[in-house]
Amino acid sequence: MFKPEEVIFALTDACNLTCAHCTVSRNNEVLDIDLAxxxxxxxxxxEIERVGFSGGEPFLLPDQLAELVQHVREIDLFFDRIMTNGVWFRTENELKAIVSKIYDAGFDGTICISFDKYHRQSISELAVFIETVHSIAENKESIELACVYEEDPCENRMLLEDLAQSINGILECDAIPFRIVDTLRLNQEAQSIIDGLGLYIPITHIKRSHSADTLAWNDTEWFSDDFCTGPGNVLYVHANGTIAACCGFANEQDPLIIGTLKDSVSHVLDNSRKNTYLAWCYEHGLxxxxxxxxxxxxxxAGKTRxxxxxxxxxxxxxxEKLVGPPGFEPGTNGL
Ligand code: SF4
Ligand code: SF4
Structure with a gap:
């Protein structure tokens, strides 16, 4: 059952990068901060108490980001992640000023950098970003990495090793080739932050999803139902104010839109309960x-995982219109 616990705001659909796998529609939309x-x-x-930020690149709108952060702090909600590509700044002074502004506004969540073979950021610029956030946040757990892979998380291993080296760290990996222990640490020399434990960067590996147009249909098995654990159970507010019922790959599609920022939260949740496609996704299974x-x-055309x-x-x-709501035709909907 759809039971959101977090709201994620896409502040803008604009971005300084153009990753090949990106599916964010770019229409120069900017979130209405007062409505948010x-x-x-x-x-x-x-009971929706966590707040995260995404995009596009949210740091392209630092004033709006700081204003929302301050509001979250004032009304006593909790922070989750700010998702970023980490290389949006023009100068180190600009970077320091913007990161300081976000922390001065009260941010105490994590900054999660999307970093993988699709993003291909400059490692040296990313190292500057990481060091800057670490020094301003004064928290060993201020940074996370999210790495998308096609078949195997090890696809990103060389990039991760280069990044680790650039911040005088080590990538800690298991000896077994196909398992990565998700830690990246700065070495002892860098352990001068107040908690004395240095920087610790957990890495989340995310299997790439393909769009409807590029789905290969050549797997030997079908996907397993996960009832949207992972990207589900969030209210994802797009920069144009529409609200989707997940932060998953298809969240710009109409069947997953359950309201807009002009609606009350109560109305959006009512819409979610009436949405029969969500019943398939969250209760009966795709x-x-x-x-x-x-x-x-x-x-x-074939199978897909x-x-x-x-x-x-x-x-x-x-x-979904071909079969109607789940349970509508007993015996024909696979239940
Ligand atoms: S950084 Fe994110 S929003 Fe920007 S192009 Fe890449 S995937 Fe898209
Ligand atoms: S609703 Fe669809 S896109 Fe969203 S998490 Fe579930 S399966 Fe993925």
């Missing part, structure tokens, strides 16, 4: 929807 603050004021009542579609005679890519395909082709 009003929406946040209602969140606690519905595997059950797939079986129901096949029983209706729909033929897929990519559940969010499958979700994107279903939404783009409006396939």
């Amino acid at each position: 603050k009003r929406f946040l004021d209602e969140c606690k009542e519905f 595997g059950a929807l797939r079986i129901a579609l096949e029983k209706k005679g729909y033929t897929f 990519d559940i969010c890519g499958f979700c994107d395909f279903v939404c783009k082709n409006k396939l």
Whole structure:
């Protein structure tokens, strides 16, 4: 069942990078901060207490980011991550000023850098970003990395080693080739921050999802239902103010839109309960929807393990309309 615990704001759909795998639509949208603050004021009542920031590149709008951070602090909600590519700054002075502004506004969550073979940032610029955040945050757990891979997390290992080296750190990996122990540490020389433990950077590995247009359909097995654990159970507010029911790959698709920032939180949650596609995603499973579609005679081009890519395909082709809500036709929807 869809039960959001966090709201994530995309401050803008603009970005300084153009990653090949990016699916964010770019329409020069900028989040309405006053509406965002009003929406946040209602969140606690519905046990939505964590707030994260994404985009586009959220640091391209530092004043708006700081204003929202300060509001989150004032109304006593908790911070999750600010997602960033970490290389949006023009000068080190600009970087220091903007990062200081966000921390002065009260931010105490983590800054999560998307870093992998798709982003291909300058390692030296990223090292400057990491050192700057670390020195201003004065917290060994201020930074995280999120790495997207195609088949194997080890695809990013050389890049991670280069990054570790550039900040005088070491990438700690398990000896078994296909498991990475997700830690990246600065060495003893850098351990001068107040807690005395240096910088500790956990790495999350995320398998790449493909869009409906690029889904290969050449897997030997179907995806396993995960009921949207991971990217689910968040209110994802796009820069244009529309609100999606997850931060997954298909979250710009209409069936996942459950309101706008002009709505009350209560209204958005009501919409989510009436949304039959969400019932498939969060309760019955997209595997059950797939079986129901096949029983209706729909033929897929092959199999895919990519559940969010499958979700994107279903939404783009409006396939959920072929079977109606789950439970509508007992015996034909795979339940
Ligand atoms: S950094 Fe993120 S938002 Fe920017 S182009 Fe890359 S994937 Fe898209
Ligand atoms: S399967 Fe669909 S609804 Fe679920 S997290 Fe992925 S994109 Fe979102």
